[in-house]
Amino acid sequence: MTEALRALGVLAEPPCSEHAAIAAALELPPPPSADEHMAVLGFQLPPYASIYLGAEGMLGGEARDRIAGFWRALGGQPPREPDHLSVLCAALAELAGADPRIRTARAALYWEHVASWMPPYLAALRRIGSPFHAAWAATLDAVFAAEAEVIGPPSALPLALRAVAAPEGPPADLDALLGAVLAPVRIGMVITRDDLARCAAVLGFGLRAGERRFALRSLLGQDAGEVLGWLAGEARRQADAHGGGSMIPRWWQARGRAGADWLDGLARAAAGSPAIAG
């Protein structure tokens, strides 16, 4: 599956004229314009593993270092953007071969650093993306499934998923709450800008334009109980969407349900004091 993987990975990069031929070869719709690409993969769902696997829900940090360490363990030099989906797909393609050590490395790369964040990421892409992105996500899903069949099941849950605990108890402050809600690996769901817009629309609240933390802070300031309740429902919806399959989607499902329960508790507690001062 090396060629298809590499081609799909390239389409995570900013569009250029070569992408048309690649998309056609993959039987995908015409690739998006630069603006569409930026809207989806630049602002909403940056294709970096560290954002979805890191406890901070941000680019870089320990999650990225862990992936860089994979390259060092192989005796190589980490790429500049080691956790970018394009780089990871290219790496999987590079690690094709019959040598048992290569096979082991490929399996480790796939399960630890790719498959570990694909369930919520691809689901979010289907949810908010353009027709191209939805089709791209579906094809990625299918190719990864085929890849998993070749590689064989993982021997253990990926470290990134084991390393980060779900939130428990009341958050220390609003910043702690925002940090937990916006870190997919902690809360078990992916909240995009579009999701927050949907939340505001459903609840009839005003959405302040800005990055997610700013917008969510503003929403919580309007009626924390309502917003936390919506988030709990969203976490449950996203969790329920993960099918059975391997231990990784099951983990995301369980983490999402735990996140939903935690948010429900916070929503109930907030019901008496609807506004949270930011």
Place this chain on the structure above:
Amino acid sequence: MRDPKQLDARVSAARQAVEARGETFYPGASRIHLAAFPPRERWDDWVEVDARTPERRERRYMLVPTTCFNCESACGLLAYVDRERLEVRKLEGNPEHPGSRGRNCAKGPATLNQVTDPDRILTPLKRVGERGEGRWAQVSWDEALDDIAARIRRAITEGRGNEVMYHVGRPGEDGYTERVLAAWGIDGHNSHTNICSSGGRAGYHYWMGFDRPSPDYGNADVIVLVSAHLESGHYFNPHAQRIVEARQRGAKLIVLDVRLSNTASQADHWIAPQPGSEAAIFLAIAHHLIATGRHDRGFVERWWNWQEYMAVALGRPGASFAEFEAELAALWSHYTFEFAAREAGVDAEALRAIADVIAGAGTRLASHVWRSAAAGNLGGWQVSRTLFLLNALLGAVACEGGTYPNGWNKFVPRPIHTPPHPPRWNELTWPVEYPLAMNELSFLLPHLVGDGRGALEVYFTRVYNPVWTNPDGFSWIEMLTDPDKVRLHVALTPTWNETAQYADYVLPMGVGSERHDLHSYETHDAQWLGFRQPVLRAARARLGAAVADTRQANPGEVWEENELWIELSWRIDPDGALGIRRHFESRERPGEKLGVDEYYRHIFERAVPGLPARAAAEGLAPLDYMRRYGVFEVRRGIGPVHAEAVPAAELDDAVTDALGRVYTRAPKPAPDNIVPVPTPDGDAEGRRRAGIAVDGRVVRGFPTPSGRLELWSRTLAEWGWPEHALPTYIESHVHPRALAADQLVLIPTFRLPVQVHTRSGNAKWLDEIAHTNPLWIHPRDAARIGVETGGLVRVETEIGYFVVKAWVTEGIRPGVVACSHHMGRWKLAGAERGQGQVMATVALDRDAGPDGVRWTMRRRQGVGPYASSDPDTRRIWWSDVGVHQNLTFPVHPDPISGMHCWHQAVRVRRAEPGDRHADIFVDTEKSRAAYRSWLARTRPAHQVSPDGTRRPYWLLRPLKPAREVYALPGLLPRTP
């Protein structure tokens, strides 16, 4: 959705179809970060949005590659030529270049500044009035060339060929100009190398034959630098990027630098030794490796010339390796860490720690010294010799992660014409006192001419500025202003410089994007060939407009040297009677003038293995391929050439001597790579050297007299220096024992990261970043002298003094001061022309008295805003351009390598009340005395030559004359 396996096959087929057309299917993962490059199939018509207009405005470019000309690294550049206006709009890295890999330092993109420099020289100029008066008249190229050619012709026909001299600073090419001079039949090549790298070269040359290292940094586990490579070293960019990659992999970096340079700040181990003590440190480490048994015994036994050492030096022929090892164990036993620590003024344990790091490198030790300590000290060549000893002990030679001989990592193709070696020896460049000098004694020229050893009919300075770059510049001014000593001085230069002010003709030459050259350098274990080209000429050709003369495409009447030399040679020998013209004739059109298109077409079609096939695969002719991509990787993964078996066909009537050298009567196959290689002699019966016997096989070995790595140099021993034939420690002329109690050591050799001698002064971006050179001084010394940062100090040398601002910093060791000699540019008051961004205006006062000439330079005006065609010159905010300290340095030629030993013993004190920043005073009679004093250290060839020749024939020489002129006049060659 299609089955993933089918999808995979479908994509694969699509990719193959696209790549079969020579196009890019995958634009590459690099596009997600800033290292993105335009795909090469779109280089004909590349669209970018103009960053300088508020509205979206697309600009269409033709991307034309060339090679940077601002240092010797030969990094690839990509010129963005505006398709509408046919102007270069910017220069970025060439991603196709295997050495620089699309990455450049600041000097590469700043080539654009050099193109658009409002002060650049655009037409040929002829002096009006006296030399140095600063008045010029525009002349035609024809007028200038006819005058110059007539003088050269007369000198040659009158047997005064050695009065024609070409003095080069930055060659930027591999052998073209040497062949021009050979075609003229003169020994007229004069390089700047003895003020630059001869010390470093000599130490490598005596070990492995080749005179420069090619460290495989990218694969090294331990890197040792005696310099500031990461910021400003000789191969700054290609080497620095590989050092950074190695460090990211976990490699350890050891830096010896008396300054806390940016490079030192990145080191895992930084040693700031007393200047000149470096060899003592390396010998202590070498002894540690031997004493602890961590050297590679097998490598030493196979590849060192230990048998020759035992047999000839110690008189023990037939000695076993075990006996040698006993000698080896004792050889440097007195170089303990404690001894080295005393010499270096550092902690012995710190030295032991780096010794253990080096020991752990095994064969992955990459090391380098080029200028720095090797260029600063008497005996500095032993710094490179003792540093490479560490590689030789560990077997870290010509292997992955080790250090290669440069000649194996460089490619020089055979040109269309190869004239014979000139039948002359020039005493002005290769004086008899320096038989082992690595390069021409260029910086002694005023003194040698002053001694009456010769005069110059035509003296070319080409991209060279000896008045400013060399030590003792006032002696140069005295020579250049004396019409009996220099009858015609022609400055070939893209930009104004101090020396050109004293020229008779100033002829404008192109910068890196305006000229042709072939250029190859050792950047890693591969061989590549870079093509420099006038990008506007190439762009026009792509659009179908043939250009036969580079002047038609360059700004003004700016030319390039390749075409200039062809034209000049035809004018020297218009009818071919002198036998010169034939070397500049077309082969495609016999009897007609050779053009540069044919010159390079011939090379690319016939002399670069693999290039025609690669070009054909893209449907291109080889010349078109090089014009399109600018570079070709000939080979990669060269590996240990010394261990390659010599084919049986090359072993006709082979004999092996007692030292294992194998000689053959088989003719030497013509190599495709004509990179300069030393030429050890054959045997007494006329056989040539084919290789050496190792483990029962005949292998190539090294191009040294013994065929092996030379622990002991028979050449040094037989040519008068037996005490230095082994790697050893020579006390520097600035050793503490040589200093008076109130003297400090001045280090002038380091670069400012973006500036390189005169070359970069016409780049406004670089000038804005770096334009001055304060004196680094330790707080302890500053307190003693009573000066603070910004305060003026007088730095007194042997022949005068300069006044400079102090920079008080703990980034330098006490007892040492440092001032970069890449600053301090000036132009004469009253001169019509000059570079306005970085040249201060000065007044020179010459006071000739009965006891000599005293010179004073005083700054009239620093730089400042001025009106020009470039609005940026109105925005110049700096005025200080530093101090020209080199004027105050006497010549210090190392008696063996010939290297100018740059470091100075100085007295530093607070400036006098009347002193002003950048004041200079020099007594050139003291310069003469210093010259004579260092000359007295030499052991001239007529006293020490073992065979009646001027110089060991096997040693490299930039322009090698015919063998018969090696014989010393009046001496019969002795039978070896």
